[in-house]
Amino acid sequence: MSQVNKTLTITTGLAGKVSGDIIVPGDKSCSHRSIMFGSLAEGTTHVSGFLPGDDCLATMNAFKAMGIKIEGPDEQQNVVIHGKGLRGLTAPQEALNIGNSGTTIRLMSGLLAGQNFAWQMAGDSSLNKRPMARVVEPLKLMGANISAAENGTPPVISQGIDEGQTLTAIHYDLPMASAQVKSCVLLAGIYADGVTSVTEPGITRDHTERMLTAFGYPVKVEDTSKGKKVSIEGGHQLTACDIQVPGDISSATFFMVAGLIAKEGQLTIRNVGMNPTRIGAINILQQMNGDLSIINERMAGGEPVADVVVKSSPLKGIDINERDVPLAIDEFPAIFIAAACAKGTTRLRGAEELRVKESDRIQAMADGLKELDINCTVFDDGIDIVGGQLTSGTIHSHDDHRIAMSFAISSLRATGEIQILECDNVATSFPNFVTLANQVGLTLNQS
Numbered sequence: 001m002s003q004v005n006k007t008l009t010i011t012t013g014l015a016g017k018v019s020g021d022i023i024v025p026g027d028k029s030c031s032h033r034s035i036m037f038g039s040l041a042e043g044t045t046h047v048s049g050f051l052p053g054d055d056c057l058a059t060m061n062a063f064k065a066m067g068i069k070i071e072g073p074d075e076q077q078n079v080v081i082h083g084k085g086l087r088g089l090t091a092p093q094e095a096l097n098i099g100n101s102g103t104t105i106r107l108m109s110g111l112l113a114g115q116n117f118a119w120q121m122a123g124d125s126s127l128n129k130r131p132m133a134r135v136v137e138p139l140k141l142m143g144a145n146i147s148a149a150e151n152g153t154p155p156v157i158s159q160g161i162d163e164g165q166t167l168t169a170i171h172y173d174l175p176m177a178s179a180q181v182k183s184c185v186l187l188a189g190i191y192a193d194g195v196t197s198v199t200e201p202g203i204t205r206d207h208t209e210r211m212l213t214a215f216g217y218p219v220k221v222e223d224t225s226k227g228k229k230v231s232i233e234g235g236h237q238l239t240a241c242d243i244q245v246p247g248d249i250s251s252a253t254f255f256m257v258a259g260l261i262a263k264e265g266q267l268t269i270r271n272v273g274m275n276p277t278r279i280g281a282i283n284i285l286q287q288m289n290g291d292l293s294i295i296n297e298r299m300a301g302g303e304p305v306a307d308v309v310v311k312s313s314p315l316k317g318i319d320i321n322e323r324d325v326p327l328a329i330d331e332f333p334a335i336f337i338a339a340a341c342a343k344g345t346t347r348l349r350g351a352e353e354l355r356v357k358e359s360d361r362i363q364a365m366a367d368g369l370k371e372l373d374i375n376c377t378v379f380d381d382g383i384d385i386v387g388g389q390l391t392s393g394t395i396h397s398h399d400d401h402r403i404a405m406s407f408a409i410s411s412l413r414a415t416g417e418i419q420i421l422e423c424d425n426v427a428t429s430f431p432n433f434v435t436l437a438n439q440v441g442l443t444l445n446q447s
């Protein structure tokens with residue numbers, strides 16, 4: 001688990017060599033869902049490649065607090081979940097502490113909305129500032145007795161629904177391209193009478209749809225004129241299965257950017273999840289002239305995976321295609337570092353969702369880049385970044401793991417030392433980030 005008030009000090013100078021052969025930890029989105037669905041399934045689910053990050057451990061602890069026996073993760077990141085079926089959860093004795101994890105609180109709000117016991121969820125100071133009205137509103141439409149604080153932030157509180165009652169199925173047009181909101185409504189739909197459906201305005205990650213199917217739960221997906229529509233009928237059963245979690249492409253992106261901006265070297269990143277709804281960063285970095293080769297493409301546990309070979313490349317600024325925004329939503333802090341090292345200007349629009357992540361990622365990145373003498377202009381829904389020479393300075397990561405890791409990578413092209421503050425949340429998604437970074441050629445000091 002992470003230590004509190006850790007400060008990561010980076011001592012790397014001008015771009016060195018980044019090389020080696022690494023495996024990044026398991027995908028965070030799939031790891032969360034494996035615990036949730038395994039807990040609600042009939043029988044014993046075996047998960048391999050689980051991400052032992054704080055966010056996924058928060059999901060695990062929440063289900064343990066509701067009476068589910070879960071073993072692991074062991075040294076090999078195997079987890080065994082003794083599912084108790086859709087009605088097998090017991091009321092938690094106290095408020096569930098979800099830590100830093102938006103995915104946990106939003107997906108679980110859906111899963112727990114149809115339970116007939118009361119519960120409460122809140123998290124750390126970052127999570128407690130994030131918008132929850134986006135999930136509370138559709139759940140109320142489904143008849144849930146649920147609320148958030150007056151300003152729409154956690155805690156999310158449910159009184160439970162009456163014994164013998166079910167939620168009401170709805171159709172919901174998602175107001176924003178969000179896999180968390182889509183998943184929340186669909187998971188509540190498992191406990192609703194009839195068919196619940198959502199239409200998404202842009203393609204978002206489809207791990208919920210894929211993994212529910214792997215657990216034998218029927219899911220219907222259609223293309224409509226308004227976007228992709230996903231439907232689920234309430235009352236079916238989840239059946240335990242084996243889940244192989246692919247490597248997290250979001251974590252791999254830090255190393256793709258490191259390999260591209262380094263002066264020399266070749267890096268292979270193995271077993272990276274290549275779900276088509278997650279590959280926006282690869283599209284963007286390749287358009288920036290990044291030499292990324294995708295090899296050994298294969299399927300593992302219902303998800304496509306591949307190895308990525310990264311070579312140092314002279315990057316160029318681009319206008320980022322808005323279609324890639326939801327497909328790369330967590331990767332933008334790292335992509336901004338690539339943009340700062342590119343020739344010319346990179347322009348991003350249509351990315352207002354970045355403002356409601358663990359931090360306001362547009363502002364936090366802009367502040368950090370300016371501290372390192374990179375010229376950038378902030379817009380409500382994006383940023384323009386002019387590539388240049390990164391210098392040295394002190395960066396506030398605002399307790400945001402992705403801001404911290406992005407500036408750690410930026411040190412490859414900085415003229416001097418960068419000190420990154422508030423880094424304890426790196427363990428949220430990537431507990432061995434510093435070890436792997438030092439293994440491939442960076443010099444990160446943690447104190």
Ligand SMILES: O=C(O)C1=C[C@@H](OP(=O)(O)O)[C@@H](O)[C@H](O)C1
Nearest residue numbers: 029103177178179180181329330
């Ligand atoms: O469904 C998921 O697992 C996630 C969805 C995304 O959030 P939004 O759906 O809010 O964009 C992403 O930022 C988050 O890290 C994980």
Ligand SMILES: C=C(OP(=O)(O)O)C(=O)O
Nearest residue numbers: 100101102103330357358
């Ligand atoms: C936004 C993220 O996660 P979450 O919403 O689950 O906190 C992230 O990991 O970048």
